[in-house]
Amino acid sequence: MRTRRVLTTPAERAVHATLHTASLAARPLRRGVDEESAVAAAPHLRVLTGAAALGIADRDGGLLAWDGPYRDLADQFVAAARRAVDGGRRVLISNPTGNDPAVRAVVAQPLLIDGSGVVGVLGVVTTVAPGPGTLAAVTEVARYACSQIELAELDASRARLDRAEVRALRAQISPHFIYNALGTIASFVRTDPDRARELILEFADFTRYSFRSAGEFTVLSEELRNIDRYLTLERARFGNALQVRLQVAPEVLNVVLPFLALQPLVENAVRHGLSGNSDGGTVSIVAADEGTDCVISVEDDGVGMDPELLRSGALDAVVTDTAKPGTSESAHVGLANVDDRLRAAFGNDYGLVVETAPGAGTKVSMRVPKFRAGVRA
Template identity: 45%
Template sequence: MSATLPHLRRGLGRDSATRAAPHLRALVGAAGIAVCDPDRVLAFDGAGSDHHGPGDPLALFLHGRRPDRLHVEPRVACDVPGCPLGSAVVAPILVGDAPVGHLVAAWERGGRVSPEDTRVVGEAAALVGAQVALADLEEQGERLAEAELRALRAQISPHFVYNALAAIAAHIHSDPEEARELLTEFAEFTRYAFRSQRPYVTLADELTYVEKYLRLEQARFGARLGVRIEVAPEVLQAVVPVLSLQPLVENAVRHGVEGHGGSGHLEIVGRDLGVDAELRVRDDGPGMAEPDRALDRPAGRGIGLSNVQGRLRQAFGPGYGLVVQSAPGEGTTVVMTVPKFAPGVRAA
């Protein structure tokens, strides 16, 4: 059954059904097998495939019976002379209590369907249903992550765009070459932040655009903003959600530097923890009394902390995400922990 799982995790469609059908037929030991949606055959494999296939009506196997019940058909209703199929077991593929399709296992004429055959087909249909349900959940999770990313972009764009353009404008007359370079950095960063369709990037990519963001902020603050970046090369190929590190840095600038009289120091440190990677974004600003609450509210401490936390947990599970360390007068450190490798999470 494990051979069918990668195909069905993409949902129940013609392509996934076609790939899974041979494995399902081998699993149940039937002469032929059909994977169906609520109305028609999506894929057929085995005996009878010369005239049975995608598009055949489900009524060929149901004969007016309830679609949510497992049953045995004594004879497949096929009028093609010489069709080898005789009896069949028809099992609903359920997601929750709703039938989303059927698994039909057919035996050759003259063969008998045993109770064991019926049980195996029913269990195979239940496993297919479980995989389809997981595919639906993953699709919902992807849609939620996309919505959260759009919300994050809406949060960061007005503040960042205004300040970046102001910094560029301040250099137009005094240092036109610097202004041109800043405008290039601004264009590249906004293309990454607001137009990229990639859900995941390598940490190296995210850091590249974090550095562009900081270049623009240093143009605004000048020597009042000190920056140190020290990231172990072993973690640079870790994959993270796009715009996961940058909001932590922007948050540190807004609350650690702007909230500290317009000057301060910010550092980004990345460590190799073996199977995991740890990123620390630290500012020496005023700090806060209740750091744990920063992850539970969309406003207050900052841009997107709860948003980033949600996307990290969606991608990697509850064992990963953000931790905020802070105290009044002692600055703030946001620690992000991600796996260096996560199955199914790849940079585009």
Template identity: 50%
Template sequence: MARVFVTVWLLVCALCGLSGFWVSRRRPPAGGPAAFATLRVAGRAAPSLRTGLSRESARKAVRHLRCLLGTASLVVTSTDQVLAGAGERRPGDAQALAGARAVLASGRTHLVDGGVVVPLVVAGRVVGALVASDAEVTAPLVRTVIEVGRWVSGQLELAELDQSRRRAVAAETRALRAQISPHFVYNSLTTIASFVRTDPERARELLVDFADFARYSLRRARDFTTLADELTCVDRYLLLERARFGDRLRFSVQVAPEVLAVPVPFLCLQPLVENAIKHGMPGEVRVVIRDAGPEAHISIEDDGVGMEPGRVQAVLAEDHEGGIGLSNVDSRLRQIYGQAYGLVVETAPGKGTRIRLRVPKYRPAHGSL
């Protein structure tokens, strides 16, 4: 959080300085102040920089960065190559890298013949440089190039944070698959085995259901799937549990057709249904999914023993023994959508348990299908 605050503060300082420098080098567009023009150009450069430093992102951002500076040319380099350049009298790649070599080694701004070279720094590491060239290298130009370099570094640092979060979510998803309850696997196979002699056709059907469930749960899936796919997984799981518990397990599923295509985090429903069966047997488990405008509202309810309300926080803070914990689903929902989108658990002793969650219909930018 502190790192993000520092980055935002540097952005504010940089843009304030840039707006003043813009006045001295470029006439502001008619009908708008210089600060607005500066912010608009910076906003055009930011999206590509937030993807990280690459040849493609540098190519998209370099002309906007040169527009911010008002220099004759601007070159963006990595630590070992020129990524992109724009403007007149642009130095050749070899010349630009030669000018950037001292900056890449020291991490400090350097003046070169006809230009300024500033480092691009992410988490204390120099990842590249800006090489700005102009007819005259003035003190205001040097200060402005430095501030632009700091702003670009801040955007690249935010990009790295985004990538780290995506890697964390992917790692958590892989860990989630590894947590498929071994008790459920054992019990399902034991149940199937019990039908092999008495009802071979039933055993075959259950084995196909188990294979479908395992294929979905253990596939190399991405972070997101659809509600339709999640419900198919839940359906296979419930069929296997029904074969095990017989009439002691009753369940119903009500779904608004409009939400079937809504993207949801992978394996976000089955763990909740598993929890409801564990704590609700014997009894009924009800899954209801409603269309709520910009969101899908989901509830999983059982009429089992329930629990003390004070126990809820402890349950959400620890993983389910031998399987996928509610805390796993809760933390992923909060991480992906924000703190307001965690699980809501309503329960009381002898009154059963209802787990509610809300899922926006849009897919977050860092997710994929």
């Protein structure tokens, strides 16, 4: 008879099972500590600790979840959890009073995160006297749970930061553009009322999109549509002095990118393209398909800038307000903001690349993946 081949050892199977259980516990904990996540994580944490029953309390000691028998011990766990929260250390109740004399201990282990304090309490019911090995296992499981909760808080902080950065970027939309756009519209009210009405609608749609509250990401087609509104208003002001060239591969129109990622680049290019050039200037916008990525560039043929300013990281200080010659007011076009948001969303390979030199114009490029898991408009 042929012997059956053993693919893994018992130790390997045990390690695999433990890691799988840990990953199952991690998923709900990455949402933070609340009743729903606690109920979902409790069965898996119970397996990891080897407990007869397991409870999870919130940062105030209130019961969120209980998994397993001995529900009559929940009140004693809550009392121990509150003591653990107050003291910031483990509380052990030996031989708790209950309906089953087989229970030997209830352990309340606080979930401690640096900088946040106690975010919850892990409760373990044992039917054997908890020795150093058992207590160490409970401590390690609690530490693992804390790491997942900390990642959840980090995700929440990053989301809040992203929202704050978008709000900051909205605030940086040049007030001079708004004033000038309204002034341009006003100039058409008597001479060309139909044109004035069209520009008012364009301005309304531009501001509605720019100050929308939904989502941190958008698709390239929507971003380009809003840029077209912006350029329509600028061309109404400058006439033939502003030339625009647009080249977009159709297959990249649905690429997802951070909201308002292109607007600062185009506004920057318009200012550069028209700065110090009596014959006007040209802005070129190109979106190309490059395999798994989309490369978007915005280029002007204006005055350029000193590369040393870029090397020093002063992205938001490289453009001066051309509406007031001789001043040094920042254009506030938020290039550093866009660079940070690209890197946060897609990694350090996806920040802005700026090519420039005095008198040679400026080209700003961004590379974004055509697909990235978890990033959607």
